[in-house]
Amino acid sequence: MSGAVCPVPATDAERIELGHGGGGALMHRLIEGLFRPAFGETGPEPAHDGAVLPAAGGRLAFTTDSFVVTPLEFPGGDIGALAVIGTVNDLAMCGAQPLYLSAGFILEEGLEIALLRRIAASMGQAAAAAGVRLVTGDTKVVERGKGDGLYITTAGVGSVGPGTAIGPQFVRAGDVVLLSGDVGRHGIAIMAAREGLGFKTAIESDMACLAPTVRALAEAGVALHCLRDLTRGGLATSLVEIATGAGLTIRIDEAAVTVSDAVRGACEVLGLDPWYVANEGRLVACVPEADADRALAILRAQPGGAAAAMIGRVGPAAGHGQALAEAIGGARVLDMLSGEQLPRIC
Amino acid sequence: MSGAVCPVPATDAERIELGHGGGGALMHRLIEGLFRPAFGETGPEPAHDGAVLPAAGGRLAFTTDSFVVTPLEFPGGDIGALAVIGTVNDLAMCGAQPLYLSAGFILEEGLEIALLRRIAASMGQAAAAAGVRLVTGDTKVVERGKGDGLYITTAGVGSVGPGTAIGPQFVRAGDVVLLSGDVGRHGIAIMAAREGLGFKTAIESDMACLAPTVRALAEAGVALHCLRDLTRGGLATSLVEIATGAGLTIRIDEAAVTVSDAVRGACEVLGLDPWYVANEGRLVACVPEADADRALAILRAQPGGAAAAMIGRVGPAAGHGQALAEAIGGARVLDMLSGEQLPRIC
DSSP, X not given: OOTTTSOOOOSOOSBOOGGGGSSSHHHHHHIIIIIHHHHOOOOSSOOSSEEEEEOOXXXXXXXXXXXXXXXXXXXXXXXHHHHHHHHHHHHHHTTEEEEEEEEEEEEETTOBHHHHHHHHHXXXXXXXXXXXXXXXXXXXXXXXXXSOSEEEEEEEEEEEOTTOOOSGGGOOTTXXXXXXXXXXXXXXXXXHXXXXXXXXSXXXXXXXXXXXXXXXXXXXXXXXXXXXXXXXXXHHHHHHHHHHHHTSEEEEEGGGSOOOHHHHHHHHHHTOOGGGSOOSSOEEEEEOGGGHHHHHHHHHHSTTOTTOEEEEEEESOOTTOEEEEEETTEEEEOOOOOSOSSSSOO | OOTTTSOOOOSOOSBOOGGGGSSSHHHHHHIIIIIHHHHOOOOSSOOSSEEEEEOOSSEXXXXXXXXXXXXXXXXXXXXXXXXXXXXXXXHHHTTEEEEEEEEEEEEETTOBHHHHHHHHHHHHHHHHHHTOEEEEEEEEEEOTTSSOSEEEEEEEEEEEOTTOOOSGGGOOTXXXXXXXXXXXXXXXXXXXXXXXXXXXXXXXXXXXXXXXXXXXXXXXXXXXOEEEEOOTTHHHHHHHHHHHHHTSEEEEEGGGSOOOHHHHHHHHHHTOOGGGSOOSSOEEEEEOGGGHHHHHHHHHXXXXXXXXXXXXXXXXXXXXXXXXEEETTEEEEOOOOOSOSSTTOO
16 A cells, blocks of 8 residues: 555465464455455445444344354355354344344464455355345464364344344243254264264255345245254254243154265264254244245245155143153153354364 | 254363364353443344444445453453453544444464453443443454464444545644644553552553544534554654655644653563554544534543643645654654554554
8 A cells, every 4th residue: 555655564475374363464454455356335325333224114133143153164164154154144043134244353373364365255245146245354474383274253233123023031831843944964963074984965054044034034925033043052942942931841752854865974973963963055044834835835935945844843842841752662851052063063 | 942952062162272262062152151241232033143234324434453462361451451441432433323343253272261251341342331332243263372261353333424434634734733642551551550660659541432522522522633543653653644644744742742650660670652652542533623612522522631732733735744852952843653653562
């Protein structure tokens, strides 16, 4: 910018240096040369540390997620697309139309610039596909050994229509529980990539943007009482959270939940329960029984939604709210995942 | 929650374990037992992964910052208060009324819970003092040696009134440049704490919420053409950014910029230029000359604002926009900080 006056370090660095986080010329070059081209148009006014944006009126949805997944690139995605999609999905689960994203980067000294460039491009593509704009961000650099390449924290803002009321407190006895596809793929894809496990069938993350699914359900007039994307803690933890929040009992037919043979096999090897493994493109919806068939048809029509199914029903309270998995021969009580089954899965 | 059914690890852990990031019961206890009590009322609807919030209408301001400061506690503040105040200040610099904050935590395995509790309490207090609500958040845990205790990424949403138009592009030749106090304290306080430097005079961070200052200026009818808080890169980098963005020249009277004796002495020892050292409670404002006296009186009336001063003027373009520091005997061209003067200062 003022290179004629005072020389600054070369822009063509191959790795992140501490100076990339200093708030000066090197950081500006990283933002202007790498992030901004990847993220596209960022807003109606030049962004400094914040963006000023038109609001859609009505209520706002606001969410954030930090992403620490390892490895940074994995079968079916990378940390950048995951950060965009994870936050967009959280907005969609509020029944919101996702509008704007922010991204905070914590880079470890020595990170390859080429890798960062791929991840930024992936974020830009995911945002464009989801119809959201990455409008503001921040970059910090920590010393070698104080991070793990790259952590990304995204926050998202969306607009919520006046009639929208989604949450466990709106679930009613008699509602049915719909699941949008097979479960367990994201967590197993990460584990396989991390441990170099050579499963016979390659397992890809199920990572997908759920906003179009929710929009299609809402536009078809499906009464969405509760939506939950099945990330950390997996299907089982989400069901327990909904049952607890509703103060009702959820009974799931075990046979109705699809787990692919590849995921089931990998879970057996790893000693994991696929119902507790993270997903990044799956949701459960609690809807009135009258809307079930219509909703299911929509879920099955989504990419990757062939295995969508009605997996259970909501019944009256049994104590403090409980989720049960029923199979021929009996029922087992589901519990929230107690600790970390698979660390750093998202 | 369902302890009678399946025992979960004790809640009274003294240190963060990987399981605290697993999305299960241990993480729920951390959120419900530590973060929620510290942050107070979080929203009109129970928050899951997102918050649904009333909007104020008009335009939104949206910003994010990641905080990696070390040490986590320092003279005059800690990473938690810094994360709240830094993001509130970024909103204030957009001319926005700060409304909502999110917080994403990246915790290193082994972090003392007592320290996390102090930092969360500090965030809650800073948010209450700033009149913003911490409405949504996320927690991840990384293995020992993959972080540095605790990183926090805050994002903020504010509302922007219809008449507000603040930014370098609104700066005009003839504007005066006001500075809200002495410079260089935050960076030097951090350095002194980190290196165990025993300066004669204790130096505390200048960390302060700037939203009340901006509100007072706006309410007094001061035409705020540009506002900038002087964080990473310090006073000099901000002046270069404004001059570049405006395509105009800024001339600063060196003698008008206050640097305390303690900071000046420390900078001499450390070989630093206080104009490039980070602040966390200082701003520059470009306003029309006609508003200067009124604005200056308001700046001086703020806590810590005794040294507020008119430090320079905006003049016609000289090339691509330039900031000059003028002293008796000549002028030196200011440049953006090229790399990282003091790593991990915020």
